[in-house]
Amino acid sequence: MSIVDEKAKEVDAADSPAESHCATSVDDGNGIAGLTILFFIVGFTASLFVGWIVFPKLLYSEKQQPIDFNHAMHMELVDNGCESCHFFRTDGTYSGVPKLAQCIDCHQEVQGDSEHEAVFVEEYVSKGREVPWLIYSRQPDCVFFSHAAHVQLAKMDCVTCHGHIGESTSLKPYEYNRITGYSRDIWGKELKNYLGLKTNTYDRMKMNDCAYCHLEETGRKSSVSTEKDGCFVCHK
Amino acid sequence: MKIDRRCFLSLGIGVAAGTALSPLPWKAMDDSSIWSQNWPWTPVPPDGEITYTDSTCTLCPGGCGITIRKIDHRVVKIEGRKDHPVNHGGICVLGLSGPQLLYGPTRVQSPMKKINGTFRKISWNQALAEITEKLTTLRAEGRSHTVAGIAGSSRGTVSGLLQRFLTAFGSSHFYSPSSMEDSFSQTHIQHQDKKTIPGYDLENSNYILSFGAGIIDGWGSPVRMIQANSAWKTKKIKLVQVEPMLSSTAAKSDQWLPSNPGTEAVLALGFAYVILRESLYDPKAIDDHSDGFKAWGAHILNNYHPDKVAEVTGIDSQTIITIGREFGRAGKPVAICGRGQGRTPVSVAEMNAVHALNVLVGNINKTGGVFTLPEPDYISWPEIVLDATADSGLRARPISMGGEWLHRFPNAVTGNEDGINFLFVANANPCYTLTDTKEAIKAFQKIPFKVSFSSYMDETAKLSDLILPNHTYLERYEDIPVASGLRNHLVGLIKPVVDPLFQTRHTGDVIITMAKSLKGSIEASFPWKDYSECLKTGLGRNWNAFTDKGYLELNYIPEFEEVPRFAFQVPSEIPQIPLEGDESKMGLILIPGDSLRLSSGDIGSPPFVMKTVPDTVLKNNDSLVQINPKTAEKLGLKKNGYAVLKTPRGEKKVKISLSQGIGENVISFPRGLGHTAYDDYLSGKGVNFNELIGPVEDPVSGLDVAWGIRASLTKA
Ligand code: SF4
Numbered sequence: 010m011s012i013v014d015e016k017a018k019e020v021d022a023a024d025s026p027a028e029s030h031c032a033t034s035v036d037d038g039n040g041i042a043g044l045t046i047l048f049f050i051v052g053f054t055a056s057l058f059v060g061w062i063v064f065p066k067l068l069y070s071e072k073q074q075p076i077d078f079n080h081a082m083h084m085e086l087v088d089n090g091c092e093s094c095h096f097f098r099t100d101g102t103y104s105g106v107p108k109l110a111q112c113i114d115c116h117q118e119v120q121g122d123s124e125h126e127a128v129f130v131e132e133y134v135s136k137g138r139e140v141p142w143l144i145y146s147r148q149p150d151c152v153f154f155s156h157a158a159h160v161q162l163a164k165m166d167c168v169t170c171h172g173h174i175g176e177s178t179s180l181k182p183y184e185y186n187r188i189t190g191y192s193r194d195i196w197g198k199e200l201k202n203y204l205g206l207k208t209n210t211y212d213r214m215k216m217n218d219c220a221y222c223h224l225e226e227t228g229r230k231s232s233v234s235t236e237k238d239g240c241f242v243c244h245k
Numbered sequence: 246m247k248i249d250r251r252c253f254l255s256l257g258i259g260v261a262a263g264t265a266l267s268p269l270p271w272k273a274m275d276d277s278s279i280w281s282q283n284w285p286w287t288p289v290p291p292d293g294e295i296t297y298t299d300s301t302c303t304l305c306p307g308g309c310g311i312t313i314r315k316i317d318h319r320v321v322k323i324e325g326r327k328d329h330p331v332n333h334g335g336i337c338v339l340g341l342s343g344p345q346l347l348y349g350p351t352r353v354q355s356p357m358k359k360i361n362g363t364f365r366k367i368s369w370n371q372a373l374a375e376i377t378e379k380l381t382t383l384r385a386e387g388r389s390h391t392v393a394g395i396a397g398s399s400r401g402t403v404s405g406l407l408q409r410f411l412t413a414f415g416s417s418h419f420y421s422p423s424s425m426e427d428s429f430s431q432t433h434i435q436h437q438d439k440k441t442i443p444g445y446d447l448e449n450s451n452y453i454l455s456f457g458a459g460i461i462d463g464w465g466s467p468v469r470m471i472q473a474n475s476a477w478k479t480k481k482i483k484l485v486q487v488e489p490m491l492s493s494t495a496a497k498s499d500q501w502l503p504s505n506p507g508t509e510a511v512l513a514l515g516f517a518y519v520i521l522r523e524s525l526y527d528p529k530a531i532d533d534h535s536d537g538f539k540a541w542g543a544h545i546l547n548n549y550h551p552d553k554v555a556e557v558t559g560i561d562s563q564t565i566i567t568i569g570r571e572f573g574r575a576g577k578p579v580a581i582c583g584r585g586q587g588r589t590p591v592s593v594a595e596m597n598a599v600h601a602l603n604v605l606v607g608n609i610n611k612t613g614g615v616f617t618l619p620e621p622d623y624i625s626w627p628e629i630v631l632d633a634t635a636d637s638g639l640r641a642r643p644i645s646m647g648g649e650w651l652h653r654f655p656n657a658v659t660g661n662e663d664g665i666n667f668l669f670v671a672n673a674n675p676c677y678t679l680t681d682t683k684e685a686i687k688a689f690q691k692i693p694f695k696v697s698f699s700s701y702m703d704e705t706a707k708l709s710d711l712i713l714p715n716h717t718y719l720e721r722y723e724d725i726p727v728a729s730g731l732r733n734h735l736v737g738l739i740k741p742v743v744d745p746l747f748q749t750r751h752t753g754d755v756i757i758t759m760a761k762s763l764k765g766s767i768e769a770s771f772p773w774k775d776y777s778e779c780l781k782t783g784l785g786r787n788w789n790a791f792t793d794k795g796y797l798e799l800n801y802i803p804e805f806e807e808v809p810r811f812a813f814q815v816p817s818e819i820p821q822i823p824l825e826g827d828e829s830k831m832g833l834i835l836i837p838g839d840s841l842r843l844s845s846g847d848i849g850s851p852p853f854v855m856k857t858v859p860d861t862v863l864k865n866n867d868s869l870v871q872i873n874p875k876t877a878e879k880l881g882l883k884k885n886g887y888a889v890l891k892t893p894r895g896e897k898k899v900k901i902s903l904s905q906g907i908g909e910n911v912i913s914f915p916r917g918l919g920h921t922a923y924d925d926y927l928s929g930k931g932v933n934f935n936e937l938i939g940p941v942e943d944p945v946s947g948l949d950v951a952w953g954i955r956a957s958l959t960k961a
Contacts, residue, residue, distance in 0.1 A: 044248060045255040052259025060267020068272070098294055105292065150289045151282055188276040190285055196272075203268040 061200055069193050071182040075140055076125040076133075081178045091167045091175055103156035106142050109133060143183035145194040146171055146214065153245040158234055163226070172211035219243065293317030299326050299795045301725050301737030302340045303718040304848050306398070306424075307331070307466040308727025308735060309340055310795065313719065313742045320344045320719060320743055325468065330798065331727065331735060332468040338854050339844050340468075345851035346717060347746070351701040351923045353714035354747035364712070369750060372713055377762040379694055380414070383666060384763075389415030389638035393665045393692075395654060396421050397672030397847055400726040402624060402780055406756045406771075407671055413629050413760065413770035415638020418665060422651045422678070423948050425583030426728055428590040431946035432597055433617065433809060441809060444616035445581060445730045447473045451613060452575035453484045454516070454568070456509040456582040456599050460484070460494045463586035463841045465730035485568055487512055487560075490838060490871065490913055491906025492585075502568070506834050506911055506953055508558040509582060510595035510820040512565070513602055515554030516580075517545050519569025520605050526573065530607025534808045541601075541813030557819070559908070577613030578606055584952055585839030587730075588846070591952070593945040594820035604811045617809050621726040621734045621799055624783040632766035651675060652940040652949035655688035668695045671715070671752050674847035676704040677920060680951065681894050681939035698752040703849060704922045715752040720745045722777060723753070724784070724791075734799040738791055751776050825941055826893045826955025835892060835956035836913045837934050838871065843917030845934075850917060852926040861902045862915060868931035869902035870958070871913045877903055880958055887961035890932075892954045894939045897932045898961055912956060 087093035094107045112134065119130045133140050148154055159165045167175065184193035196202065197213035207213050210222070220230045231238040264270055283289075293316040302309045302323075310329025314322040323343045325336035356372040357364040383389060394411050396404040399421040408419045426442050433441040445465070447453065458464045461471050474497065477484055486498035489506040504512055520526050521542050531538050551562035551569075558565075572578045580602040582591055600615070608614025631639070641663070649657070654675065658665045668689075679685035689695065689708060697709040700717045715721070718739050725737040753776030760771035773779035781788050784797075791797045824834060842857045844850040850858075861869055870890060872882065882888050882901045890899045890912075899914070907913060919933030941951035 044252050048252040048256040049259035049262075052256040052261075053263040054259075056260040056263030056269075057267050060264055060269035064267070064269045064272070068276070100295060102295055104294070149279060149283050186276055188273070189279045189283065191279070200268070203272060 065200070065203075068187055069184045070187055071184045072143060073182055074143055074180045076129050077123075077179050078125075079178050080175050084175055095167075097157060097161065101157045101161075103160075106144060109137070109139050143185075143192075145174075145181075145183060145192050147192055148195065148214070149189070149191055151244050153243050163233065169210050170214060172209065216243070290316065290321065291319070293319070298740070298742045300719070300742060301739045301796065302336075302343065303723075303725055303739060304339050304343065304346075304844065305337075305463070305467065305846060306727065306729050307337075307340075307468060308725055308729060308731075308737045309336060309466070309468050310737065311336065311340060311343070313343075315742065318743055320347055326795075329796070331466055331731065331737075333472060335468040335472055337463075337467050337471075337841055338857055339841075339848075339850070342851035342853035343719065345853060346701070346848070347719050347743070349851060349924060351703075351849070352717070352747060353700060353702055353706060353712050353749075356714065356748070357712040359710050369713075369748070372711060373755070373758060373762065375711070376696065376759055379667060380759070380763060384415070384634055387634070387637070388663065388666060389634055390417070390641040391663050391666040392416045392669075393418030393420065393654075393657065393667070394669040394671070395419075395651060395673050395675055396670075398422075398726075400621060400728075401724050402776075402783055403671060403723060403753050403756075405624060405626070406753055406776075406779070407669060409626070409629055409770060410669075410756050410760055410767070412639065413631065413635055413767045414763070415631075415635035417639055417642050418649075418657060420649050420651045420654045420657075422588070422673070423590050425587035425590055426730075427650075427948055428583070428593065428596045428943075428946070428950075429600075430620075431590075431943075431948060432593050432600060434946075440620050441617045442620060442728050442734070443730060444618045444728075444732045444734070445579060446611075446613050446616060446732045447579065447581075447730075448476060448732075449613040450577050450579040451480075451482050452572060452578035453477065453482065454487070454572055454578065454580040454602070455484065455494070455498075456487045456513060456580065456595075457584040458494070458581045458587060459492055459585045459839050460486075461497060461841070462492055462494050462839045464494075464581075464583060465587060466727065467586075467841060469729075469731065483571070485571075488584075489836065489908050489911050491904070492838060493840070496906075500568070502560050502564065503908055505557065505559040505908065506836055507821050507824065509584075510592070510598040510816070511549070511554055512558045512560060513580065513582075513595070513598035514545055514549045514816065514820070515551055515558065515560075515565045516569040516572060517598070517601055517605060518549040518551060518554070519566050520573040520602070521546055523570060523573065525570065526605040527607030530609070530808075531604065534609065535604055535811040535813060537813040537815075541815050544815045572602065573606060575606075577608065577611075579603060579608060579614055581730075585837060586845065588839075589837075589952065590943070590946075590948040590950050592820070592822050592943040592948075592950045594814075594816055594943075595822075595950075597814050598816065598820055600811070601813060604813075609811070610808045616732060618728070618734060621728065621736065623726075623736055623787060623797065623799060624724075625785055626779075626783055627770075627772060630766040630769040635766060650948060651678075652680065652942075653947075655679065655681075655685045658688040658691055665692050666694065668692045669698065670695065670705050670709070671698040672847065674699070674703045674705045674849075676708050677849075677922075677933065678845075678847055678935060680935045680949070682933060682936040683895060684939075698755070700749065701849070702922055703847070704920065707922050713752070713755055714747070714749040715755075716741070716745050716749045719743060720749070721751050722780060723751075724780060736791070736797040736799065738795050738797075740792075740795075753779060822941060822943065822950050822952060824953055824955050825939060825951065828955060831891065831893070831955035831957040832910060833876070833956045833958060834911050834953050835890070835937065836911060836953040837938075838913040838915045840915045840917070843915055845916035849920050849923040849927045852924070855926045855930070861904075863918060863931045864900060866930055867900045868897070868914050868918055869900045871902050871904040871907050872958070873907050873909045873911070874903045874905065876909050876912075877901060881960055882958060888958045889961050890937065890956060890958055892937045892956045894954065895936050897937065899932060899958075901958075912958065 096104050116134050119127050195214050202213045223230050232242040296315050298313045302311045309332035310326030312324045312326045325332050325334040327334040355366050358367045394407045396407050398404050411419050429443040430440045461474050484498045485500045486495045487502045487504050488495045495501040551565040555562040580599050582599040603615050610616050676686050695709040696711045697706040698715045699706040700715050706712050719742045723739045727735045757771050760767045884903050886901050890897050916934040918931030920927045938954045940949040943950040
């Protein structure tokens with residue numbers, strides 16, 4: 010018996026680890042699968058959160074314009090809409106953001122009681138210094154864009170690309186990409202803009218947006234004036 | 246439940262999947278690529294209004310019209326002015342590099358005074374007060390005749406004001422560089438009392454015989470010459486280039502005659518022989534407009550047989566006969582001379598020999614020929630008022646109108662008792678451009694007080710005691726009289742394209758201010774408020790046309806009757822200027838090789854120009870000397886190996902560049918290198934040719950006509 014017992018003991022001893030292993034493995038199997046999935050979900054959601062929420066916040070920084078400007082009020086005072094200040098020069102080039110010379114006629118003296126107006130006259134007009142405006146719609150230097158071709162030839166209006174800035178009463182902060190240094194308006198403000206989706210034409214102004222509009226309007230991505238296709242249409 | 250490796254793997258996969266489904270990697274990638282295409286440290290020129298202003302280039306005597314493109318107030322490009330009679334829209338690399346001279350680091354930004362060997366910034370008032378004090382003392386001590394002035398040209402209002410100032414002050418020490426034009430006028434002065442400048446109607450010639458003139462290497466007005474050369478090619482007009490080395494001009498010519506160096510005059514007389522022998526000359530023109538033809542003709546026929554000429558020049562007699570015939574029969578041929586860029590004069594004997602060819606074929610003052618033009622005369626100023634001090638100062642040293650040749654300046658300092666006590670330098674850089682530069686610098690340093698008007702920290706400015714920086718040519722008004730072999734003289738207007746960037750002042754204004762502060766007759770000689778008024782009143786009724794067009798054409802159309810009489814001069818034994826140096830010790834002949842890719846005048850080559858210099862001319866900081874492979878072999882010299890180049894005036898370490906295009910025993914390298922001033926792109930690069938050669942005066946005219954020097958090359 011003792012021998013049997015001993016054998017039995019031996020078997021027991023031999024079996025018991027297997028059993029215990031088996032038992033553990035079934036038991037642990039459920040636990041580990043759950044944990045693994047949990048870890049996956051944690052990693053997945055955390056990175057989605059970082060990628061969609063934190064990253065865009067980190068990627069962009071913002072600056073305030075040197076002084077505020079009321080587009081809406083100026084629009085009431087001028088006769089020719091946006092082109093009164095953002096005009097085409099006689100050689101067809103586009104003047105862009107107005108220079109001091111255009112403001113000086115009315116702003117020799119402080120107009121009204123706005124604090125920004127006082128700063129404008131004292132710091133810029135009387136010192137003959139240009140205001141270092143931050144330009145929301147400035148494309149990277151490698152992009153060639155002709156306002157004349159779009160506004161004068163294709164008769165597009167300013168709102169199509171620049172939105173309703175002409176109706177604003179104050180300037181929004183200038184957000185810029187920390188990596189590229191360019192304005193956020195080019196890439197778009199909303200998360201969906203990252204996917205190339207947009208509600209308004211002016212929500213985003215990246216390469217594909219140019220190409221899309223060209224395709225829509227002309228049936229081809231090429232330049233209208235030169236009829237040429239390819240990178241050098243815009244990247245000269 | 247235990248957290249193990251798999252959990253972390255799973256977390257990693259989750260992070261990866263989540264990240265991949267978020268904009269992070271794609272946006273970061275996109276942004277990085279945009280960042281890498283627009284490096285933030287790459288300067289992006291600011292945008293602005295594009296405007297164009299017309300002006301005149303002053304960087305060489307060419308006088309091209311330029312159009313300056315600006316974005317807002319910034320000069321971004323200089324182009325050739327399309328409607329300009331000199332260059333018709335063309336421009337050379339030096340002219341194109343002008344913006345680098347405006348914005349480059351070599352500008353002198355305010356008046357500077359040397360104190361204990363270092364320049365310190367001082368105010369204009371301090372600077373002018375110091376000058377007035379020094380000049381007043383010199384005058385009071387009766388040493389007004391020891392004040393001197395050097396100008397880059399003897400023409401134009403600024404040079405005129407300096408000369409006028411010196412005269413009113415009581416000094417005749419006015420120096421300016423000489424050129425091929427002076428050889429021409431000196432040749433004519435020998436025949437008549439009128440000063441005459443050559444105008445070549447090259448666009449209408451139908452055969453060009455050039456005795457070393459670097460037609461596309463910067464001779465005359467460089468852009469005009471390049472355009473003329475292109476027109477000849479289109480019209481299939483033959484260009485024959487006589488030159489001891491294969492310059493760009495020789496390479497592009499229809500026939501290159503590689504003559505022995507310095508034998509151009511002999512060769513010209515060889516061609517004259519053929520024209521005389523075969524009666525290809527114009528007897529009427531010769532009868533009407535020359536003297537001494539018979540004796541001269543007989544001498545040429547006796548002494549310049551092509552076989553004999555071939556021996557001296559190395560050009561075979563058959564070629565001499567062929568070219569002589571072609572020239573005589575061409576109809577509207579022209580012969581020109583002035584080696585390289587023509588900035589070094591040729592001897593009167595050589596000019597006589599070459600000009601005789603033109604006279605023989607009767608092309609003087611005729612379409613396609615040589616026009617004899619008067620000195621540009623368009624400025625009318627009131628008489629200079631001289632007081633007793635000025636009078637005695639001028640008598641102390643007889644005045645020579647038009648000044649002296651610049652090469653005589655060092656001798657004026659060291660070779661006379663009184664010496665020079667005070668010097669003004671305007672639009673010139675004698676401490677670089679004068680030959681035997683080391684000696685010239687020694688003489689310069691002997692002068693107790695030197696004032697430079699340079700806009701740039703050039704060699705002369707660096708060695709001066711006071712710098713009163715002028716505005717650059719893109720910041721000021723000035724008249725630029727251009728002769729440079731143009732068919733008609735022209736006065737170009739330079740006008741301010743941008744407001745002065747620094748605290749500089751127009752040299753004209755400074756001279757007028759100095760005159761006013763010296764009071765008395767000197768002040769009375771300068772009755773203008775400022776330089777603008779002086780320029781405007783000086784031009785009188787021409788002012789409006791001048792400012793409207795941006796240039797003034799001085800149209801002298803000499804009637805045929807006015808062809809100046811030419812006196813055929815029987816040449817001396819061999820009309821050759823001897824070389825300095827002992828042939829037995831120095832068996833090589835060093836000649837300069839001018840190139841449009843280097844500025845060899847007072848303006849140093851800007852960085853853009855330096856980038857065009859090939860590595861057969863400059864490698865790192867070493868000048869390369871062109872040498873025939875056979876000569877190199879004889880001397881044991883290897884390609885790119887170092888050698889010591891020695892001449893009677895100095896020695897320099899150079900590298901060897903082998904060239905089949907240069908005659909045996911002749912070696913060459915270009916002028917324009919070896920600067921010790923300006924910026925890092927230019928300073929310390931190569932060897933200054935001028936340091937290795939010295940002046941050799943023409944016995945007839947006194948001009949410096951050194952065309953080469955004996956030299957030796959030994960392996961270093
Ligand atoms: S040729 Fe002379 S004048 Fe003409 S653009 Fe060149 S440097 Fe200026």
